Amino acid sequence: MAIPVKLEVFEGPLDLLLHLIDKNKVDIYDIPIVEITEQYLDYIRQMETEDMNVMSEFLVMAATLIDIKCRMLLPKEVNEEGEEEDPRAELVEKLLAYKMCKYMSYELRDRMVDAEKNFYKKPTLPAEVEQYRQPVDYEELIGDMTLNKLHEIFKQTIKRQEDKIDPVRSTFGKIEKDEIDLDLKTTYVEAYVRSHKTFSFRKLLEKQSSKMEIIVTFLVILEMIKTGRIGIEQEDTFSDIIITAREDVGSEPLQLTSVS
Amino acid sequence: MEKKKAKAVLEAILFTMGDSVEIDRLAAVIEEDKDKTVQLLEEMAADYRKADRGISLTTLDNAVQMCTKSELYEYLIKIAKTPKKFVLTDTLLETLSIIAYKQPITRLEIEKVRGVSCDHAVNRLLEFDLIAEVGRMDAPGRPLLFGTTEQFLRSFGVKSIEDLPELSAVQIEEFKQQAESEVEMQLDI
C-alpha cells in the first residue's frame, strides 16, 4: 500500500510514527500495528536519504515495530502481577513523551515570537565605571585546587574521550580509513611504470598488501590500457601478463573519476 | 535609603547596565534587604505600566533587566536595529523544550525522548547561549548535564524555569481523554 502523501521530512522515527498515527486517525494507545508497520516500511523505502546515520535510526524503529508485530501474534505475556502485557506499551509511552515534547516546542515557539518584541539596551557605563575591573581573588577562585588535581581532571577528560570510542566500531572505522586513495595509487602505478618500463603484472600485484589494493591497482592498469599509455602481452591463458610502457607515460596525469 | 532616592538609584543602575542585574547586588547598593528591594522594583514596574511610559522591567530568575514594552515593537523597528534573533529549527526547538522541562538532563536522555541523536542540536543551543553545561551526572562515565540559561528566559519571556507553560497535568489528561474516546471507536472496527 503506497502512502498517498508527498514525502515530508520528519524529525526522526517517532515523528514519522506520530504522523502515521494521526493520518490514520488511530488511537495512540491502540495502534493497529500491522497497518502502521506496513506504512512505516513503505515510507522508509521511499526515503531518499543516503545518510546511514539517519537511515539507521529509522530502521531501528522499523525493527521495533516488526518485533511488536510478532509479539502481538504470540500468546500474551503476563507480568508479575498477573496482568497481560501489551507489547505496544513501551512504544506508546515513548510516543506520548515525544508528543509532549512536540507540544512544548510549539508553546515555546509562541512565546519566542512575543519575547522577540522586547528591545534591550547596550550597557552605557561611564568610563570610570567601565574601567573598573573587580580584582579576581585567586585564592578564593582556585580554592583547594592543585596542579595534581587539575592533572587528574585532565586524565579523566581524556579517558572519557577514549571511552566514547566504541572499541568494536572504531576498528570498523580503521578499516574504512585504510581504504585506498585512488589518486595515490594512480601516482604509485605511474611511477612504477616509468621506472620499470616492462614488467610482470603478477609482480606488481604481489606488492599490494590487501585485496582492496589489488582491486584498485587493477583498475588503474585497466584505465592506463584504455588511454593507451601501456600495452599488454600474454602468451597463454592464465599465464603472466607483461606490461610495457608507451612513451608518454606520466607526461600528463591520469583522469580517473572516483571509484567507490 | 530614602524611598524616592532608592528608586532613582535602581532606575539609574538598570538603565546604565542594560544587562540583567541580580537583585542581591541592587539591594546591597541601596542598602536595603531583598524583600524591600523587590517591593521597590514592583512599584517601579507599576509606574512603567502607565500609558505614557515606554520601558518595563523583566524578571529573570533572581535578576532584573530593563527593556521596552513589547506593544511598541512596531514603532521601534522603524528606527532601532532588531534584537538578535535565533533561527530555531524544529529540531532545535524540540531539543530545547526537552532540556527546559527535564533539566538537568544528559544527552542520552534527550536522545531517548526524541529517538534521534542530538549532538548537533545541543552544540547549536550551546552556541546560542540558550543552554549551558550545569555539571556532570553522578553515574558511570559522569555524563554532562545540560540546563537552560538566562538568555533562554529572556528569549522566551519566561521569568524562571518554574514559570514555563504548564502542560503536565492538564495536557496529559487531554491526551488521555482523546485516546480513550478513540479506543471506543476502534472497538467498533
Add this chain to the structure above:
Amino acid sequence: MEKKKAKAVLEAILFTMGDSVEIDRLAAVIEEDKDKTVQLLEEMAADYRKADRGISLTTLDNAVQMCTKSELYEYLIKIAKTPKKFVLTDTLLETLSIIAYKQPITRLEIEKVRGVSCDHAVNRLLEFDLIAEVGRMDAPGRPLLFGTTEQFLRSFGVKSIEDLPELSAVQIEEFKQQAESEVEMQLDI
C-alpha cells in the same frame, strides 16, 4: 499620535538606542512635527527631573539622548564594585586542564576533546586571566591559539609551562595503549 502613546514611543526609542537620536527622526516615528516633538521631549525631561527618577534627557544640537543623572554616578561605581562570586565550575576546570596540558590549542581542538562547544568556558577563563591568546594557528581561517598565563603558573604553583606538556604525551600514549588492548580483547570474543 495620541500624546501619551507618543511619549511612550519616544521613551522606548531613546532607551533602546542609548546614543543620541536626531529629533527629526523621532518626529517621523511619532508622526508629529518637530515643534510638537520638542515639546513632548521637554515634558518628559520635566518628569525625569523628579526625585524618584534616575534618568534624564540631554539635548545636543538637534539630537537628544537618554542618560543617567550625573549625581547618581557614585552608585554606578558601587554596583560595579559589589563583589561577584568567581567560581571554577567543573566545565571551567576541564577546559582549563585541556588548555594547560595541550597548549597551544585552538577552540576547535578543545571542543573535539570535550565533545561540546567551549566558547563560554574559554571566555570565562580569559576573563580570569588564567589563559590568554598566544597566537594563531597556521591553518585555514588562522584560528586563535590559547595557552596558560603567568597568573595560571602562580595560582597553581608551577614554575614554568614546560612542567606540564611532558606529562600529557606519556599519559596519552598510555591511554591509547589501554584502548588498543581493550579493542583486542573485544575482538577475541
